[in-house]
Amino acid sequence: MSSLTPSQACLQLSSELSEHPPADLEFKSQHEAVVSGLKTAANDPNNETTGVMHATRPLAAYLHTASQLPHPTHQPLFTVLVDATREVPFWRSLFGLDRKSDLQEERLQVAGEVPPDCILEVARRIVARPWLESKQEEIRSALRIIANCCADNNVNRSVIIRRGGVEAMMAMVQNKQECDLVIPTLYNVCIDYDKPAVDDKGNPWPSLPQVSRDDEHDAGPVVNAAEQKLGLFWDANNSVTSVEILLGAKESAKDCLDMLADLVEMASRVALYGLHQLVRSLNKDDAEEVQGTRSLGLIHSLLTQGADMADYDTDCRVPICQAVLNVLAHRGCYGALIEDKDAIWRLIFLPYPAYDYGDDDYDGVQEPYRKAILKIVYEISALSAYGDKFDDDSTLMRNCVDLLQRYGTDISLIQAGRDRPQNPRPWASSCVLLANSITSMDRAMRLLISTPIASALVRLMIRTSDTSVLVPAVDLATRLALCREGQDILREANMMYAAHNLLRLPSQTGDGSTEVKRQAVTLIRLLIKGRAEYLWNLPSDSTPPEGLTENDTNEVLLAAMWLFNNTDDTITKTETGRLSIEVLRTLFTSPPSYPLPSAAETETKPSPHSNIDQSTEQQIESKLLFLVGRPDPAYPHPDLTIADAMAYIITQPQRQTTHPESATRIQAEAEAWFGLALLSNLPVARPWIVATMHRGPLLERLREIVTQSSSLDLEENSIDTGRDSKNGISLISDAQSGLAEGQDNDRVGELIVSAETASSLFSHPVQAAKKGPDPRYENIKVLVLKLLQSVPRTACSTTSTTSDTLSPSQEGQLEDRVRQELKSAAVELGFDGILA
Numbered sequence: 001m002s003s004l005t006p007s008q009a010c011l012q013l014s015s016e017l018s019e020h021p022p023a024d025l026e027f028k029s030q031h032e033a034v035v036s037g038l039k040t041a042a043n044d045p046n047n048e049t050t051g052v053m054h055a056t057r058p059l060a061a062y063l064h065t066a067s068q069l070p071h072p073t074h075q076p077l078f079t080v081l082v083d084a085t086r087e088v089p090f091w092r093s094l095f096g097l098d099r100k101s102d103l104q105e106e107r108l109q110v111a112g113e114v115p116p117d118c119i120l121e122v123a124r125r126i127v128a129r130p131w132l133e134s135k136q137e138e139i140r141s142a143l144r145i146i147a148n149c150c151a152d153n154n155v156n157r158s159v160i161i162r163r164g165g166v167e168a169m170m171a172m173v174q175n176k177q178e179c180d181l182v183i184p185t186l187y188n189v190c191i192d193y194d195k196p197a198v199d200d201k202g203n204p205w206p207s208l209p210q211v212s213r214d215d216e217h218d219a220g221p222v223v224n225a226a227e228q229k230l231g232l233f234w235d236a237n238n239s240v241t242s243v244e245i246l247l248g249a250k251e252s253a254k255d256c257l258d259m260l261a262d263l264v265e266m267a268s269r270v271a272l273y274g275l276h277q278l279v280r281s282l283n284k285d286d287a288e289e290v291q292g293t294r295s296l297g298l299i300h301s302l303l304t305q306g307a308d309m310a311d312y313d314t315d316c317r318v319p320i321c322q323a324v325l326n327v328l329a330h331r332g333c334y335g336a337l338i339e340d341k342d343a344i345w346r347l348i349f350l351p352y353p354a355y356d357y358g359d360d361d362y363d364g365v366q367e368p369y370r371k372a373i374l375k376i377v378y379e380i381s382a383l384s385a386y387g388d389k390f391d392d393d394s395t396l397m398r399n400c401v402d403l404l405q406r407y408g409t410d411i412s413l414i415q416a417g418r419d420r421p422q423n424p425r426p427w428a429s430s431c432v433l434l435a436n437s438i439t440s441m442d443r444a445m446r447l448l449i450s451t452p453i454a455s456a457l458v459r460l461m462i463r464t465s466d467t468s469v470l471v472p473a474v475d476l477a478t479r480l481a482l483c484r485e486g487q488d489i490l491r492e493a494n495m496m497y498a499a500h501n502l503l504r505l506p507s508q509t510g511d512g513s514t515e516v517k518r519q520a521v522t523l524i525r526l527l528i529k530g531r532a533e534y535l536w537n538l539p540s541d542s543t544p545p546e547g548l549t550e551n552d553t554n555e556v557l558l559a560a561m562w563l564f565n566n567t568d569d570t571i572t573k574t575e576t577g578r579l580s581i582e583v584l585r586t587l588f589t590s591p592p593s594y595p596l597p598s599a600a601e602t603e604t605k606p607s608p609h610s611n612i613d614q615s616t617e618q619q620i621e622s623k624l625l626f627l628v629g630r631p632d633p634a635y636p637h638p639d640l641t642i643a644d645a646m647a648y649i650i651t652q653p654q655r656q657t658t659h660p661e662s663a664t665r666i667q668a669e670a671e672a673w674f675g676l677a678l679l680s681n682l683p684v685a686r687p688w689i690v691a692t693m694h695r696g697p698l699l700e701r702l703r704e705i706v707t708q709s710s711s712l713d714l715e716e717n718s719i720d721t722g723r724d725s726k727n728g729i730s731l732i733s734d735a736q737s738g739l740a741e742g743q744d745n746d747r748v749g750e751l752i753v754s755a756e757t758a759s760s761l762f763s764h765p766v767q768a769a770k771k772g773p774d775p776r777y778e779n780i781k782v783l784v785l786k787l788l789q790s791v792p793r794t795a796c797s798t799t800s801t802t803s804d805t806l807s808p809s810q811e812g813q814l815e816d817r818v819r820q821e822l823k824s825a826a827v828e829l830g831f832d833g834i835l836a
Contacts, residue, residue: 006045006052009090013080014038020076027065034059056094060119067126067138078141081119085148092149095119096156110163120149120159128168131177140181143169147185154194157226161189166229174235174245179252187259190230190266196221197228197270208272223269230263231270234280241278241298242267243323247305257309261316261323264306268323275330292335298327299336303346311354314362321351321369325376334380338389345396348377348429355423363424370426374468377429381436390437392447397437400430401447404456408463427460431472441483448486454493461498465505467512474502474519481526490527491534496556499523503559518572521560525579528586535586535627557583557627557642564645570652574668577649580642581675583627587620588678621684643688646675647698666776669705673779680786689787694814699821702780706828709777784825 004012014035022031037055045052063081066074084091096118101109108114109121116122126142129135146165150157160166166189172182196204208222223231233242246264253260268278276282279294286294302324310317324347327333337343351369353362380386390396407427434453438444447453457477461470477495480486490496502520507513528535557579564576649672679685693699826832 007042009088010038010042016080023073030062034062060116064116064122072138082141082144095149100158106162124165143181143185147188150188157189157193161226170233173249176252179249183253183256183260190226193224193226195225197223197225227266227269231267239281244301247301250309257313258315261319265319265323268326271326288332291332295333296336303343307346325372338385348426352424374428377432381433387439400434401451401453403430407460427469428472431476435476435479438479444480444483445485448489454489458493458498467516470516478523500556514569518575521575521579525582532586565640573648577645580645584675584678621682641688643692646672647692650701651697670775673776677779677782680783693818705776706825709774710828
């Protein structure tokens with residue numbers, strides 16, 4: 001590239017033109033005038049009458065005359081001008097205009113009713129004509145002049161954009177003509193143009209607050225006028241969008257695929273203002289079903305030809321991903337994704353390279369697109385149409401399982417500490433697609449039985465710490481655990497170990513680990529729900545699969561309580577409480593004949609009860625202490641117990657509201673009182689409950705509910721016990737607190753009102769008292785009676801929190817307060833006649 005002075009540039013161009021005189025003598029005088037004018041301009045380039053600007057006008061006229069000849073006899077002239085714009089930047093602006101022309105002038109130029117006003121306009125007219133093979137070199141030269149003159153020059157770009165040049169070049173792309181030059185020329189014309197898209201009245205399109213631009217483009221419009229022209233181009237005969245036309249040129253533009261991908265993304269931006277702007281057969285108000293049908297071809301092209309471009313040239317991946325996101329900003333296109341059998345599979349792979357380049361910077365650039373597409377996958381798979389089409393037998397589901405099964409197959413990379421055991425892949429999207437295909441327990445069972453999904457999930461959950469993958473993976477496991485077959489198959493695949501492993505995941509603010517741990521607690525609850533045999537085997541179930549190192553601890557429930565003790569997340573604490581309730585419910589409803597630990601086990605894992613007989617009460621106490629009371633160096637005994645976890649559900653802060661308590665809140669509380677009432681049947685656990693009352697607001701909440709419910713007719717709910725016919729209630733002795741051998745499991749339902757009935761009792765809060773007793777109130781009755789039967793003097797000093805902060809006298813005072821509050825509650829409950 002030469003850096004000549006204006007005078008030198010004029011002399012050089014005049015010299016080169018003089019070496020190529022016209023073959024036709026009739027143009028000789030015109031040629032000589034051009035050469036003479038350039039020489040004169042060299043003497044004083046800035047002169048208004050004889051300078052450079054004056055000299056380019058006859059040159060434009062001469063070029064225009066030559067371009068109209070039927071035979072390309074003046075090709076050397078075009079070659080000289082192309083070389084001048086490439087090698088001497090000085091000429092690029094001078095071959096165009098020094099200012100933008102007005103609307104009237106543009107109309108006259110487009111119509112050809114006036115001579116070209118610059119060399120760039122001559123080039124535009126050449127490109128706009130029908131393509132002729134005999135004129136091919138002339139057309140290619142015109143494209144080169146446009147490309148060179150429009151590089152970083154918005155005034156020159158306006159000549160092409162406002163006079164139909166973009167449409168003319170898009171027509172060439174549509175016909176696969178000179179694509180190796182048209183694509184770079186279009187790119188130079190459209191990129192970073194400074195004028196916004198406008199409507200029919202000339203008003204700029206409004207800004208889109210939801211669309212973020214990077215710092216490089218913050219100052220520009222979301223869609224500029226060039227991109228608008230590009231995007232609105234439409235093949236009416238075949239109903240093909242500009243995006244499809246551009247993608248269709250990829251085989252003819254192998255040397256400039258990156259520019260073609262950028263043009264695809266530029267054209268797609270008009271879709272941000274409505275899909276009808278891109279798919280011109282649509283109307284603005286067409287229903288989503290119509291949008292889905294008419295965008296099928298567009299979606300298919302983006303996810304086939306566009307994806308192929310991204311795989312062929314890595315520089316194409318980002319613009320193609322962005323183009324897809326621009327189009328999928330309209331939910332109407334989701335229908336097209338579902339209808340095209342391979343579209344979703346191609347979509348989830350789009351932001352991932354075909355090969356792992358080991359480049360963290362490249363992965364960092366792709367990460368926003370991976371997250372955006374994962375979000376779309378969540379939305380698409382939540383649609384009923386998705387669930388209707390993709391079941392466990394579909395190719396998509398089988399592909400997802402196969403993909404997950406390949407995770408972590410290279411153990412050497414795992415041992416090297418690398419958290420990407422093979423090429424980055426859409427693990428998270430595959431989990432989401434599988435999870436949302438499970439629309440029934442039958443589907444979950446079939447998926448578990450017919451595929452290795454359980455073992456694949458366990459491997460994935462154990463071998464990655466990427467929370468963006470773990471969140472949907474644990475969600476999928478949770479859905480599979482909802483059916484009994486799922487509990488069996490997941491346990492066999494060591495899912496309990498995987499869930500336990502997640503409870504020990506290192507936490508960092510905002511990294512998603514809190515959600516993973518919360519879901520892991522839920523998964524553990526579902527794995528043991530109603531399965532006493534699994535509950536009893538929890539420690540052995542949490543041992544690692546073959547080939548993996550054992551955790552520091554295999555105490556699943558103790559780990560959950562440690563999490564409860566060390567998190568501020570309300571939902572995680574609540575889930576731990578629900579897990580505690582489920583443990584108790586399962587223990588109390590399990591067959592009492594289930595085998596106890598062997599003598600060897602009780603020696604190595606001591607419990608407070610050394611003399612274990614066959615009574616149900618002692619069996620349950622032994623099981624409970626075995627699960628939550630074993631010391632471990634990694635998890636010292638937490639200050640709080642499962643009583644605190646259940647109490648948290650009752651006492652957690654609630655958002656302020658003027659409405660009555662919701663059925664959901666009442667149901668959750670009833671569930672927690674149910675758990676505490678169950679726990680109170682075990683003498684060994686009653687001190688835990690009393691300590692919990694001593695520490696927090698549980699006792700105050702108990703009194704509040706009792707007071708609210710005191711107006712109920714207690715006689716309707718009383719059961720004659722022979723102790724007090726006026727204020728009677730079924731008193732359950734210590735010997736009766738558990739289930740006798742051979743007794744029907746439903747007996748628990750007689751002892752304590754389960755929260756399972758809460759939703760029906762309180763479907764409408766105002767009518768709750770009329771429909772039946774408050775399940776919270778009924779469970780509190782049992783709880784109060786049980787605690788008053790046995791409140792040890794050391795109950796309030798059973799935890800390190802109390803003993804470390806209170807003196808013995810203070811402990812005694814607080815214990816007395818708890819006893820007095822319980823007695824007062826008993827009086828309100830109508831138990832005054834039976835209190836000692």
